[in-house]
Amino acid sequence: MLEVCDLAVNYRxxxxxxxxxxxxxxxxxxxxxxxxxxxKSTLIKGILGLVPIAKGAVSYDSQPLKRQLKKxxxxxxxNKIDWDxxxxxxxxxxxxxxxxxxxxxxxxxxxxxxxxxxxxRVGMTQFRQHxxxxxxxxxxxxxxxxxxxxxxxxxxxxxxxxxxIDYRTxxxxxxxxxxxxxxxxxxxxxxxxxxKTIANYDQLLLLNQRLIAVGERKRVLTNQNxxxxxxxxxxx
Ligand SMILES: Nc1ncnc2c1ncn2[C@@H]1O[C@H](COP(=O)(O)OP(=O)(O)OP(=O)(O)O)[C@@H](O)[C@H]1O
Numbered sequence: 001m002l003e004v005c006d007l008a009v010n011y012r013x014x015x016x017x018x019x020x021x022x023x024x025x026x027x028x029x030x031x032x033x034x035x036x037x038x039x040k041s042t043l044i045k046g047i048l049g050l051v052p053i054a055k056g057a058v059s060y061d062s063q064p065l066k067r068q069l070k071k072x073x074x075x076x077x078x079n080k081i082d083w084d085x086x087x088x089x090x091x092x093x094x095x096x097x098x099x100x101x102x103x104x105x106x107x108x109x110x111x112x113x114x115x116x117x118x119x120x121r122v123g124m125t126q127f128r129q130h131x132x133x134x135x136x137x138x139x140x141x142x143x144x145x146x147x148x149x150x151x152x153x154x155x156x157x158x159x160x161x162x163x164x165i166d167y168r169t170x171x172x173x174x175x176x177x178x179x180x181x182x183x184x185x186x187x188x189x190x191x192x193x194x195x196k197t198i199a200n201y202d203q204l205l206l207l208n209q210r211l212i213a214v215g216e217r218k219r220v221l222t223n224q225n226x227x228x229x230x231x232x233x234x235x236x
Contacts, residue, residue, distance in 0.1 A: 001025055002047075002065070002155060002186055007056030009039070009046045015209060016042040020056070022205060022214045026154075027184040029177050031191050031201035035230050038208045040190045041077065044157045047188075048074060060155065070099040073153035075144045077160050083133045089143050090128040093118055096150035111150075118146040122172055138165040145176055156180060158189045162197075174200050194221075 007020040017039035024030050032040050045051040047058050049066045058065045065072070073096070096118070097111040107115075119125045122142040127135065132143060141161055148156055161173055177187055177200065191197070198204070204220040206212040206229040213225040 001061065002188075003059045003062075004047060005057045005059075007043070007046050007058065008054045009042050009051055010054040011042075011051075015054075017046065017207070017209055020046075020207075020211050022211060024186050024188060024203065026186050027181055028202040029181055029187045029189065029200060030203040030205060031189055031198065032205045032207060033191060033194060033229070034207035034212075038229070040207055041159055043207060044074070044159055044188065044190070048072060048157065065155075071154040072157065073148035073151040073155070074157045075148050075159065075161060078137060078141060078144075078163060080159075081140075081144075083140065085132070087132055088128065089124060089130050089132055089135070090115065090119070092132055092143050093146045093150050096147040099151060099153075114150050114152070115146075118149040121149060121176065122146045137163075138169040141165050142169055142172065145173060149176065149180075154185055156185055156187045158187070160190050160192070162191055162193060170197070194226075 002024040004023070005021050008018040009016045020043060032043065034040050042051060046053045046056075047065065048069070060068055060071065093115045094107055094111065097107060097114065101108065101111055116125070119128055122145050124139065124142050124146060127139065132140060135143065145161070162170055165173075174197070177189070180187060189201070198217060198221075201217065203215060204217055205214045206220060206225055208229045212229045213220040
């Protein structure tokens with residue numbers, strides 16, 4: 001189980017997030033929602049130690065998560081990635097194997113098979129030798145999903161994977177999420193869609209600097225919680 005306890009991140013004397021506590025169970029998909037600037041990306045970065053945390057603790061199976069980062073797959077927002085970097089699709093997915101095999105080692109046959117299966121799963125096999133910068137946004141997102149699959153992690157963090165993608169890519173992403181859930185993985189996904197895709201999440205978190213609500217969909221999506229999170233009523 002992932003446990004976040006009283007987490008806070010401060011940027012230049014301003015609290016981006018404060019007092020965040022929650023737990024995520026294996027075999028659950030959690031959706032993290034909140035307005036722009038609510039601190040959603042910061043929360044994931046704080047959990048992973050990618051930004052300094054001002055206070056709080058994060059543990060996985062009762063041990064500090066920072067000592068178990070090999071078990072984590074993280075897919076950042078697409079617009080935060082340098083897409084001009086010259087690298088092929090296959091190499092990007094193979095990078096998912098580095099935590100397991102180490103740097104500077106020739107990929108094992110097992111790793112090559114895992115990468116092949118991951119590429120096939122997201123429908124990108126025929127693009128394996130393409131440069132990542134030449135792909136469409138949705139194709140790039142599929143490649144990063146394949147890299148996360150290839151990592152064979154226990155915990156998965158996705159920052160807005162659904163931005164600017166087509167319907168089929170969205171479908172593939174949710175199919176893979178369900179497969180990971182069946183494998184008892186733990187998923188935390190940032191999204192903005194409080195519409196029909198909300199049914200894919202077992203647990204919702206509403207964030208606006210503080211955690212407004214966390215838990216099962218029906219209990220979380222009350223008008224009062226949504227108003228507190230977004231500052232106005234939205235239909236969902
Ligand atoms: N490196 C940084 N230095 C200073 N302030 C930052 C930094 N990163 C984020 N912030 C600020 O912290 C707040 C939370 O940002 P964050 O990116 O976590 O929000 P978000 O909920 O992910 O937003 P969005 O939905 O727009 O992606 C914002 O006010 C942002 O301007």
